[in-house]
Amino acid sequence: MKASRTTINVAPQSSFRRTDGKHVLIAGPCSAESEEQMLKTAQQLKNLKGISVFRAGIWKSRTRPNSFKGVGTMGLQWLEMVKKETGLHTACEIANAQHAEEALKHSVDILTVSGRATVNPFALEEIAAVLKGTNTSVLLNNPVYPDLHLWIGAIERMQQAEITDLGVINRGYTADEQYIYRNHPRWDHMLQLKELFPELPILCDAAHIAGRRSLLYPVSQKAVDLGVDGLLFESHHNPARAMSSPQQQLMPQELDLLVNAIETKVELEGTNELVKQLDELSQQMDSLDDALLELLLRRTEVSAKLGIYQKTNIKGAPESVSWEHVFENLMKEANEVGVDKDFVQNMFQVVREHYAHTYRFRA
Template identity: 40%
Template sequence: MNIKSWHTDKKPWIIAGPCSIETEAQFDDTVGQLVKNGIKTIRGGVWKPRTRPNSFEGVGEVAFPWIKAAKKKYNVDFAIEVASAEHVELALKNEIDILWIGARTTVNPFNVQEIAEALRGVKDVPILVKNPINPDLNLWIGALERLHDVGIEKIGAIHRGFSTYQESLYRNIPLWQIPLDLKSRFPELLLINDPSHIAGKRSLLFEIAQKAMNLQFDGLIIESHRNPDEAWSDAAQQLTPDALDDFIKNLEIRNPGFPNSSFQNQLDQIRDEIDETDKELLEVIARRFDLVKQVGNYKKDKNVAIFQLERWQKILAERPEWGKKLNLSPDFVKSLYQEIHDESIRIQTDIFNKK
């Protein structure tokens, strides 16, 4: 997939607007305030895929005349989510400038292919693809490939976090390595962060957006409403236009490269130390798994079950506390040992399976 760079405006590209277009007055007032604060690309939900039935699912086609009026009045581009070929047809008919495919749609290749076919031959409308709700990089890439294969040239990706059954600080856990892996494979791909859907609450929005800027994301798509507390959907994660303006002004935009050769040389020295430390770290992990193999052989000889709940509970209780004394995040340590435990189970299972 040969993706070309296409968005040349100043970074970060800010796309902002209400989660849902609710009424003509609400939409016009919100857009007017956003434009006054310098926002040039507006987002808004026309159709809202909801997790549970009988909740607000958007006003639908009723919103298109309001969008046309706002586009003409404020001279802005407008972006909406599409989830079917019918949505694509209506969006293009009503001169929508940017389309995005949501996380619940990206997860279904049949739906994405249907949308891709509806877009065949469309050249000037950017198509942005949110990550699937589950952490599957290949599924995300597959959606981008389907659009690329029908001739879409202006393609971008939106990182909105991933659903999890585990308790989390976030509405959707970021799993930053997944979008970074995507960017590594396709360096010219436009990559936008959606702090609203990762955070789920206003108090976390800034730290997520700032981290995206630290990681060289190309832009942010963020929800803003004239009165968030009265919003018909996602009230807790929306900002007023003025709060969003302060939010953006406080973001620190990082340089894409190094300011001088001296800085580069110093950074290279630190990275050399990191490389050596990583070698030592891997050697320690290898030694640990050698011990795991000894345990596996002993359990097999004594006909003892692989999984020992009491031992695993002891590790989960002790290791985060050990990490805390070393200024390591307990959540990180717990996550690390869950990975180590999974690999230990796999190693011991292989030992049991050998005749």
């Protein structure tokens, strides 16, 4: 997408804009679990330098039906108590209009719109209708799919709802198991959005991109170097007992060390040169995968044209491609050079499906 600057009506005193070189820092548990857990974690976070917002997951959108789905509305009561006891602003994630209504009833200061909602224009319009005229602070997560247009559409819908205290969160996109981070950060999407909407505050959810504690520093530092206005972390007074995502949550004391390291650019032990190399290699693999797929698709196109010339009187998809023969040769070569066979098989299937789709509609 070619970027062109777009004017957006953002409040001059936005809650999410970095001021005096200080980043907006939001932290709290992945999931609200109990009143005790919320208050204990919040009291410890309150004492950390720079933490201004306490966040907690109230509703958890789970892929599988029997996973922990969050405590629901009860957690909003605990958020109210946290605000009263600590003076911290509060935030929670919403995924539909009902969530938005409930959060507003319980005076949640910042609503973060789930990536599963950002990808759904119908859900976004319903949420926008609830928020219109409320002066609510809103953060839009990137959609779960790597489609920049969906993210832009979500911003535009909030604009139409006259939301001016608005920002976005880069929390990355789902990555395969071989990728170093839990979510692919797609820094290029974030930078394109920054070019499109230069006045729009951009935050980074370091926890969901990193996926584990050991990678929080490089993700956070990279985001800061790219000019984000703030960072989101997950913090729990006892991560080992957390009901969701324990591997990416920090104790408040650990978070304090991390924030200090980011501010001073003092790299934490075990996260410096090795992680940088792994990150660079992962990016190289992404580029190579794209190039390989492009070559395979081009080869298929050439093979199809050859088939058309050979069978000019036959309508429909050319049958000159012997898929079994191609697959057999690919697997043989993969075995000889030590390439992962599952990867080759997956790429082969993508090319074959593309071929079938393309020539079914050209017939």
